[in-house]
Amino acid sequence: MQGVHQSVGSHPASSSSSSPMSQRFATISNRIAIISGNYKTFLAMFAVVVLWAIAGPFFGFSTTWQLVINTGTTIITFLMVFLIQNTQNRDALAVHLKLDEIISALSEADNALMHAEDDTDEQLADLKRKYEDLANEHHMAERAEDTA
Secondary structure, X not given: OOOOOOOOOOOHHHOOOOOHHHHHHHHHHHHHHHHHOOHHHHHHHHHHHHXXXXXXXXXXXXXXXXXXXXXXXXXXXXXXXXXXXXXXXXXXXXXXXXXXXXXXXXXXXXXXXXXXXXOXXXXXXXXXXXXXXXXXXXXXXXXXXXXX
């Protein structure tokens, strides 16, 4: 089924409202996230650790030898925390926007759910109970139809 759909806005990558630095960071962080999640990257990093361990006896297991791996892994971990958080934030926002689009397109949908990510834990728990109750009512109605 195809329909005519009116676009609300342009794609963010083509938007002039975001700065070139922001666009560049998003592109680079996305590429790094893809590369870092690849099994080949894991194998390469595993090889680095193995080579470092093998080099230990040649360097007499010195403090400098230990410092190399400690410093390298600390720096990479520190930077990856922020990169992963940035990627998670963008992905979560994209998913919310897609779900909001689906909710707005369905006439029976509860449009109040479009902002559920901004609700408190208590409000989310109340929403969960509401939808659990609706599911139970639906399930009981189906059972009643089946027995009738």
